[in-house]
Amino acid sequence: MAVSEHETKMAHPRMAAGALFFDAGGRVLMVEPTYKDYWEIPGGYVETGESSLQATVREVEEELRITPPIGRLLAVDWAPNEAEGDKVLYLFDDGQLSQEDQDAIILQPEELKSFAFLSPEQITERTIPRLARRILAATKARDQAVPIYLEHGQRPGSEAA
Numbered sequence: 001m002a003v004s005e006h007e008t009k010m011a012h013p014r015m016a017a018g019a020l021f022f023d024a025g026g027r028v029l030m031v032e033p034t035y036k037d038y039w040e041i042p043g044g045y046v047e048t049g050e051s052s053l054q055a056t057v058r059e060v061e062e063e064l065r066i067t068p069p070i071g072r073l074l075a076v077d078w079a080p081n082e083a084e085g086d087k088v089l090y091l092f093d094d095g096q097l098s099q100e101d102q103d104a105i106i107l108q109p110e111e112l113k114s115f116a117f118l119s120p121e122q123i124t125e126r127t128i129p130r131l132a133r134r135i136l137a138a139t140k141a142r143d144q145a146v147p148i149y150l151e152h153g154q155r156p157g158s159e160a161a
Helices: 005-009 052-064 099-104 120-126 129-143
Strands: 014-022 028-033 043-045 073-078 087-096 112-118 148-151
Touching: 014 052, 014 129, 028 120, 043 052, 052 087, 073 129, 087 129, 112 120, 120 129, 129 148
Parallel strands: 014 087, 073 148
Antiparallel strands: 014 028, 014 043, 028 112, 073 087
16 A cells, blocks of 8 residues: 555654652652663653553553552653654653652663662753753643643743753
């Protein structure tokens, strides 16, 4: 079957989803991957036939070996990458991670070296700018009733951080 000109113009973005877990002090749970030189949040790419929520649940279970409830959508970020093409990223608010769940974390050893709860300043120091912007914007959106839309980790029309 031939692909129409209209279909060739349509975006086919990669989708990824992640979980924002917090401690009692409001710091964000971040993980240190074995295969990157910067920290990430728990999450990953959405697989075929899977929703962004399902992907978040799966990735948290694979990476941390815990199954806490996944909360509401906080942010959607359109963040194309020259190497990977169009990307749409979803961040979910998973609230304060219980001490029981924190104690139960078992890192996926082939992917993760460590985890820690990080302050906004530490997030900015340990990860790439667009991811830091995305996490910090989503964290601020916890007080809003609806999810926020971002482009490269910032609201359209705002200045780069």
